[in-house]
Amino acid sequence: MSSSASDPRLVSAGPPKRPWRLSWADERVRAVVWQVLVVGLVLAIVWWLWRNTVHNLEVRRIATGFGFLGREAGLPIGETLIEYEPTDTYLRALTVGVLNTLKVAGLGILLATVLGTLVGIARLSQNWLLSKLAGLYVEIIRDVPLLLQLLFWYTILQGLPGPRQSLNPLPHVFLSNRGMKLPFIEWGQAHWFTLLAFVVGIVLTVFYARAMRAKQYADGQPRRVWPAGLLLILGLPLAVWAALGAPFTPDLPALRGFNFRGGITVSPEFFALLLGLVTYTAGFIAEIVRAGILSVNQGQWEAAQALGLRRGEILRKIVLPQALRVIVPPMTSQYLNLTKNSSLAVAIGYQDIVSIANTTLNQTGQAIEGIAIIMLVYLTISLSISLFMNWYNARIALVER
Amino acid sequence: MSDLTLTSPASGVPEAAPRTAPMRAVGPIAWMRQNLFGSWWSTAVTLVLAYLIVRWTIGFVEWAFANAIWSVPYQGNQPQTQICRDMKGVGACWAVVAEKHRFILFGTYPFEEHWRPALVCLLFVGLYVFSAIRRFWNWILVPVWVVTLTVIGILMWGGVFGLPYVPQERWGGLPITLILSTFGLALAFPLAILVALGRRSRMPAIKMLCVLYVELIRGVPLISLLFMASVMFPLFLPEGMNIDKLLRAQVAITLFAGAYLAEVVRAGLQALPRGQYEAAEALGLSYWQKTGLIILPQALRLVIPPLVNTFIGFFKDTSLVLIIGIFDLLTAGKTAIVEPAWQGFGVEVYVTVGAIYLVFCFAMSKYSQDLERELNRHRRR
Numbered sequence: 001m002s003s004s005a006s007d008p009r010l011v012s013a014g015p016p017k018r019p020w021r022l023s024w025a026d027e028r029v030r031a032v033v034w035q036v037l038v039v040g041l042v043l044a045i046v047w048w049l050w051r052n053t054v055h056n057l058e059v060r061r062i063a064t065g066f067g068f069l070g071r072e073a074g075l076p077i078g079e080t081l082i083e084y085e086p087t088d089t090y091l092r093a094l095t096v097g098v099l100n101t102l103k104v105a106g107l108g109i110l111l112a113t114v115l116g117t118l119v120g121i122a123r124l125s126q127n128w129l130l131s132k133l134a135g136l137y138v139e140i141i142r143d144v145p146l147l148l149q150l151l152f153w154y155t156i157l158q159g160l161p162g163p164r165q166s167l168n169p170l171p172h173v174f175l176s177n178r179g180m181k182l183p184f185i186e187w188g189q190a191h192w193f194t195l196l197a198f199v200v201g202i203v204l205t206v207f208y209a210r211a212m213r214a215k216q217y218a219d220g221q222p223r224r225v226w227p228a229g230l231l232l233i234l235g236l237p238l239a240v241w242a243a244l245g246a247p248f249t250p251d252l253p254a255l256r257g258f259n260f261r262g263g264i265t266v267s268p269e270f271f272a273l274l275l276g277l278v279t280y281t282a283g284f285i286a287e288i289v290r291a292g293i294l295s296v297n298q299g300q301w302e303a304a305q306a307l308g309l310r311r312g313e314i315l316r317k318i319v320l321p322q323a324l325r326v327i328v329p330p331m332t333s334q335y336l337n338l339t340k341n342s343s344l345a346v347a348i349g350y351q352d353i354v355s356i357a358n359t360t361l362n363q364t365g366q367a368i369e370g371i372a373i374i375m376l377v378y379l380t381i382s383l384s385i386s387l388f389m390n391w392y393n394a395r396i397a398l399v400e401r
Numbered sequence: 402m403s404d405l406t407l408t409s410p411a412s413g414v415p416e417a418a419p420r421t422a423p424m425r426a427v428g429p430i431a432w433m434r435q436n437l438f439g440s441w442w443s444t445a446v447t448l449v450l451a452y453l454i455v456r457w458t459i460g461f462v463e464w465a466f467a468n469a470i471w472s473v474p475y476q477g478n479q480p481q482t483q484i485c486r487d488m489k490g491v492g493a494c495w496a497v498v499a500e501k502h503r504f505i506l507f508g509t510y511p512f513e514e515h516w517r518p519a520l521v522c523l524l525f526v527g528l529y530v531f532s533a534i535r536r537f538w539n540w541i542l543v544p545v546w547v548v549t550l551t552v553i554g555i556l557m558w559g560g561v562f563g564l565p566y567v568p569q570e571r572w573g574g575l576p577i578t579l580i581l582s583t584f585g586l587a588l589a590f591p592l593a594i595l596v597a598l599g600r601r602s603r604m605p606a607i608k609m610l611c612v613l614y615v616e617l618i619r620g621v622p623l624i625s626l627l628f629m630a631s632v633m634f635p636l637f638l639p640e641g642m643n644i645d646k647l648l649r650a651q652v653a654i655t656l657f658a659g660a661y662l663a664e665v666v667r668a669g670l671q672a673l674p675r676g677q678y679e680a681a682e683a684l685g686l687s688y689w690q691k692t693g694l695i696i697l698p699q700a701l702r703l704v705i706p707p708l709v710n711t712f713i714g715f716f717k718d719t720s721l722v723l724i725i726g727i728f729d730l731l732t733a734g735k736t737a738i739v740e741p742a743w744q745g746f747g748v749e750v751y752v753t754v755g756a757i758y759l760v761f762c763f764a765m766s767k768y769s770q771d772l773e774r775e776l777n778r779h780r781r782r
Contacts, residue, residue: 035606042610049637056636127443128436129450143762144755145717148731152755155747159490340622347724354624367632374625382620 053368068364069094075359077351079267090360097356098377104270104352105339105381108277112338113331115278116285121315123290134286141283147344149280154272154348163259172252172263180266181253190244197240201232208232269350273342281338288330292323324396332389336382343378353377468492472499482742489745497746498753501737505754508573508728514565517556518576524553525579533768535775546587553580569647573728575757577647581719581729585654586662586712592655593662598692600663601670611663618660623721626653631725650722658715665707669700705776709769713762720758730754 024030057064073093076086081099084092122134141149158177160167166176174181185191205228212223253263296319304314345352354374361370438444470488473480473496485494498505507518528549532542557576560566599611618626630653631646638644673696681691701708720731728736734754738747 031604035604038610039606052639053636056638056640059640125446126436126439127446129447129454133450133454139763139766140759143713143717143759143766145720145731145758147720147723148751148755148758151731151735152748152751155751159745159748343622343624344721344724346624354622354628358628361632367636371625371629371633374628375621378622378625379617379620 062365064366064369066369068360068366068369073360073363075356075363077356079265079270079351090364093356094353094360094373097351097353100350101339101342101345101352101354101377102381104273104277104345104350105342108274108281108338108342109335111274111278112281112285112334116282117289119282119286120289120293123286124293138283138286141280142287146276146280146341147347150272150276150344150348153275154268157268157272163255166255174253174255174260177268178259178265179268180271181260181263182266183253184251184264186247186249186251188247190241190247193244194237194241197237198233201234201236204232204236205229267350269345269348272348273345273350276344277338277341280341281334284334284337285331288327288334289323292327293319295326296322321396325393328389328393328396332386332393335385335389339381339385340378343374464491465493470494470496472496480742482746485746493749494746495749497738497743497749501743501750502753504574504737505730505733505750506574507576508733509571510573510576511565511567511571514559514567517559517564517567518572518574521553521556521576522579524549524556525576525583528583550584569645572647574733575730577722577727577729578716578719578731581647581651581654581722581727582712582716584651585658585719586715588655589658589662592659593666594697596659596663597666597670600667615660615663618657619664623654623657623718624724626657627721627725629653646725647727650725650727654715654719654722657718658711661711661714662708665704665711666700668707669702669704670696672703673700702776706769706773709765709772713765713769716761716765717758730757 020026020028022029069091070089072087073090074086075093077084077093077096079100080096081103082092082096084096119134119137122130123138125131125134157179160175160177163174163176163178166174166181168174172183205225208228209225212225216222251262251264253260293315300318300322301314304318309317342352343354346355346358349355357370357374360373361367364370437447468488469492470485473482473485475481480496480500482494482496485496488494503512503515506522507515510518528546531537531545537545555561556564557572557580558567558569596611596614599607600615602608602611627650630649634649634652635643677695677699678691681695686694719729722729723732723735726732731754734750735747738744738750
């Protein structure tokens with residue numbers, strides 16, 4: 001393309017350059033006038049609002065600026081990922097809020113993708129009962145507001161019996177109106193190293209699979225990846241764990257007095273929010289996955305069948321990689337929706353960034369700064385997800401000649 | 402090859418065994434064999450699902466109908482909800498809905514005037530049905546909408562024609578949900594068209610303003626805009642000037658819906674072949690003639706199904722005004738169970754309110770699917 005620009009024949013093919021005329025008939029003059037008018041109007045409105053705001057803030061003696069971030073927050077937070085005391089600063093409280101939002105959004109995206117894909121595939125199943133049931137689920141879940149669903153789940157969780165009469169669906173798992181109690185192990189330094197080894201194992205497996213595929217492209221022989229993969233993903237962490245003395249002390253929840261001790265707790269607020277977000281978003285993801293799979297030409301299925309592949313294999317190796325190109329862009333907007341919808345946490349009392357910023361702005365009276373923080377956090381998260389998904393989309397896009 | 406004669410049977414190849422008649426391909430048995438018991442795997446799924454469905458259905462029918470309590474005795478003015486509490490978890494307490502249905506539907510609107518919001522809801526539904534019929538998709542929609550919305554305003558406020566005046570603070574329930582979504586979308590739609598056109602404009606300043614608006618709004622949750630409307634908006638206005646809460650929420654919802662609708666409209670503008678733009682320019686039409694007569698009618702027709710889906714989304718999203726304390730359908734439902742006598746019967750109320758939302762959204766989504774089939778008819782063979 002760049003070489004053609006220097007081609008004199010093509011350059012001269014464009015419209016002739018006309019001199020500017022100061023007349024309404026000149027399109028360029030009109031464009032400039034319109035733009036100056038619109039931008040001027042927007043600036044005038046913004047300036048007017050700004051002047052009113054400054055005046056109102058002075059009259060009401062509301063402080064401005066982000067100085068309050070360093071002051072003591074004094075607001076208690078139920079569940080935190082990092083250590084936090086009510087005597088800590090507002091900045092730390094807001095950081096806890098951001099981490100809580102990221103926690104529920106990250107876990108939600110993961111689970112909603114799995115559930116949504118399963119439901120989407122179930123809707124295309126040849127089994128009539130399964131496909132109709134999946135269709136019913138999608139239709140009902142998408143036609144009821146998410147906020148109502150969250151309140152519904154939260155009411156159900158609150159209606160569970162107290163800790164002393166708690167339900168015990170599995171050994172050492174307790175379900176009561178104080179949340180869910182799960183058994184865990186006493187976490188030490190050795191476990192962090194084991195986790196690290198696990199991650200390293202996954203990364204090594206990915207590289208190994210890539211190398212094997214390159215070999216397959218060279219000589220056409222398929223090679224098995226899973227034995228080495230299993231060894232790397234499970235064997236490596238186990239070896240590290242054993243080398244560090246294999247510490248294992250189960251931390252089982254048990255009833256002491258009126259409440260549980262030990263184990264890890266999933267609070268009813270977090271559980272209701274996660275449940276609502278996952279089931280709701282999965283309904284939308286299911287439709288996207290279904291549309292993506294249907295978009296793959298029927299001939300691809302038939303050709304793969306003719307090669308002797310099984311139905312599951314066809315889906316995994318032939319259809320899904322092609323369907324992904326249709327699936328990824330709308331999936332991105334569902335991930336963004338889920339993240340933004342996690343702000344509904346404020347209605348059921350899960351302390352995410354919106355809830356904490358809202359308490360902050362009520363305590364300090366600095367509404368503008370509080371809302372600016374909320375918006376800034378969500379804009380950053382949205383932008384990061386979009387950038388990542390755009391990168392992924394570009395990676396899997398069809399390479400056209 | 403020459404020593405093989407046609408009459409001699411090919412040695413070693415046995416004659417084909419007589420085959421049975423093919424399986425019946427029609428009829429209920431054949432259908433079940435194909436769709437429910439196609440393979441071992443499918444049979445297992447069918448059996449497990451059938452068992453679960455039967456169990457859940459029996460459980461649900463027992464809870465919702467067989468063991469349900471439809472009314473409770475009264476002692477003076479106080480409802481005696483003890484029998485409901487005894488049946489908790491076993492049978493539904495529909496008595497809470499029987500007792501509170503007026504409150505859930507119409508909020509704190511004066512009791513003897515409830516026919517007015519009821520009529521308003523019917524008028525809204527009538528307006529939707531009328532606008533959905535393709536025969537009326539022309540200029541006649543404009544006067545119909547203006548007249549209906551005026552009548553709705555007169556009915557809600559009153560103060561004329563012998564109707565007692567009802568201040569806005571007492572409105573609530575379903576009419577608020579319908580007002581927020583209808584007015585929000587009616588105002589957001591023209592805004593969205595302007596922004597979508599602006600985003601494809603050749604003027605850099607206008608394009609940048611539109612991109613900024615759309616991306617900013619789409620990057621933040623609706624709640625933050627509603628908070629902004631409820632706590633920040635009063636700071637923006639000059640002293641003494643005040644806009645009531647419902648209108649502020651309406652503005653926030655309109656701005657929010659506008660950004661999302663603008664993207665849908667833009668998709669339609671982009672999907673239109675370039676030839677249409679060039680042909681319109683070749684005819685010597687001005688920008689607005691070109692846009693209004695050639696481009697928009699075709700572009701909007703392309704995106705009707707996603708537009709209806711966006712409408713459904715916003716109808717549901719109006720429920721978020723609960724968080725800033727505006728009395729819509731969901732807030733009314735949540736408030737109905739605050740009274741101590743009825744505390745703890747949230748499930749029954751939420752199921753009822755959910756069913757109302759479901760009816761509206763399901764009707765819209767079915768309509769959108771039918772419309773999509775209708776509009777794509779020329780593409781199918």
